[in-house]
Each structure stands twice: as C-alpha cells, then as structure tokens.
Amino acid sequence: MDIRTAIENRRSVRKYDTTAEVSPDLINDLLDAARLAPSWKNQQCWRFIVVRDPEKKKKLAESLYEGNPAVKALVDAPVVIVVCGDPDASGKLDGKEYYLLDTGLAMQHLMLVAHAQGLGTCWVAWFDEDTARSACNVPAEYKVVAMTPVGFPAKEPQPRPRMELEEMVYLDEWEKPYF
Ligand SMILES: Cc1cc2nc3c(=O)[nH]c(=O)nc-3n(C[C@H](O)[C@H](O)[C@H](O)COP(=O)(O)O)c2cc1C
Numbered sequence: 001m002d003i004r005t006a007i008e009n010r011r012s013v014r015k016y017d018t019t020a021e022v023s024p025d026l027i028n029d030l031l032d033a034a035r036l037a038p039s040w041k042n043q044q045c046w047r048f049i050v051v052r053d054p055e056k057k058k059k060l061a062e063s064l065y066e067g068n069p070a071v072k073a074l075v076d077a078p079v080v081i082v083v084c085g086d087p088d089a090s091g092k093l094d095g096k097e098y099y100l101l102d103t104g105l106a107m108q109h110l111m112l113v114a115h116a117q118g119l120g121t122c123w124v125a126w127f128d129e130d131t132a133r134s135a136c137n138v139p140a141e142y143k144v145v146a147m148t149p150v151g152f153p154a155k156e157p158q159p160r161p162r163m164e165l166e167e168m169v170y171l172d173e174w175e176k177p178y179f
Pocket of ligand 1: 010011012013014068069070122123124125126127157159160
C-alpha cells in the first residue's frame with residue numbers, strides 16, 4: 001500500500017475480530033516502523049510495551065475514564081501497545097514538551113504501517129495515568145503517553161469529517177487567506 005492510500009484510509013478502529021491472532025512478526029514490523037520516526041536530537045525517548053496478557057489488557061482498559069469508547073477495543077484486540085516517553089530525554093522549549101511529539105510521531109508510523117498490514121489501531125489517551133502505569137510497572141521517570149489496541153478489524157469504521165484547508169491555512173501571516 002502506498003503512503004497516500006494508508007493516510008487516506010486509516011481509521012480509529014474500536015471493533016476487533018477476537019478470533020484472529022496477530023503474529024509476533026507483524027507486531028515486530030510495526031515496532032520497527034515506530035523506531036524509525038524522527039525525534040528531538042534523535043534522542044528516541046520512547047519505550048513501547050507490547051501487552052498480550054489478558055489480565056493486563058483488562059487493567060489497561062480499566063484505566064480509561066468513564067465514557068471512553070475504546071474500553072472494549074483494549075479487551076478484545078489480541079495486542080495492546082503502550083507508548084511511554086522520558087521527558088528528560090527529550091526537549092522542552094517555550095512550554096512545549098517534545099516527548100509528546102516524539103512519541104506521537106513514532107505511534108503514527110506504527111499506526112500507518114499497521115493499516116497497510118490490514119490491522120486496526122486507535123490512539124487512546126483519555127485514561128488515568130497511575131492506573132495504566134501500575135498495570136505495566138512503568139517507572140516514575142517515564143510518562144505513559146498513549147496506548148493502542150492492535151488487531152484485525154471486525155468492522156471498518158466510517159471516515160470522520162475533517163476541516164477544509166480553507167479553514168486552517170494562511171498565507172504569510174495569521175488569518176490572511178491562502179486559498
Ligand atoms: C491525542 C489523541 C487522543 C485520543 N484519545 C482517544 C481515546 O482516549 N479514546 C478513543 O476512543 N479515541 C481516541 N482518539 C481517537 C480520535 O477520537 C480519532 O482519531 C478522531 O475521532 C478521528 O477519527 P479517525 O482516527 O478515525 O480519523 C484520540 C486521538 C488522539 C490524536
């Protein structure tokens with residue numbers, strides 16, 4: 001699959017085929033794509049936890065705040081990948097914490113390659129960090145940034161709407177129309 005098609009057709013998948021296993025080779029391919037992402041001074045502050053243990057997946061699902069639509073996805077998908085970042089290993093400038101960008105870029109690589117492999121993912125960030133931390137024994141110096149279920153979709157979600165370029169792109173200065 002070419003990159004443009006992967007970008008256009010990726011969706012946040014929240015319904016998974018509970019019978020279809022995901023091989024270690026496939027997961028390794030996704031992790032390798034994550035590893036190749038750009039990062040602050042190439043510090044690669046990210047760490048990934050591949051969770052297959054059903055009890056740990058359940059505990060991660062319990063860390064989600066009430067109303068989060070991804071709870072069942074974390075239980076049903078055969079794999080959950082948790083991404084953690086070390087804020088001290090990445091940059092901080094003008095209030096911007098770049099470990100969030102580093103981990104986000106790595107996960108976007110992972111999610112696009114997952115889609116190209118026929119797998120579904122869903123970036124999940126609305127959770128109680130302490131509960132997620134204790135589920136996977138993440139040390140205090142790392143932030144638990146996000147997690148994603150990884151599995152074969154049981155249902156292809158509809159595309160979510162996006163703003164038009166006219167609403168977000170300016171020419172030379174703020175609010176001067178580009179288009
Ligand atoms: C920073 C961030 C946090 C998100 N947190 C959650 C979440 O906790 N639960 C969930 O179901 N989806 C979550 N999402 C997925 C978004 O809802 C989804 O990307 C958005 O609705 C667009 O849909 P699409 O990914 O299918 O294009 C998150 C996405 C991002 C980028």
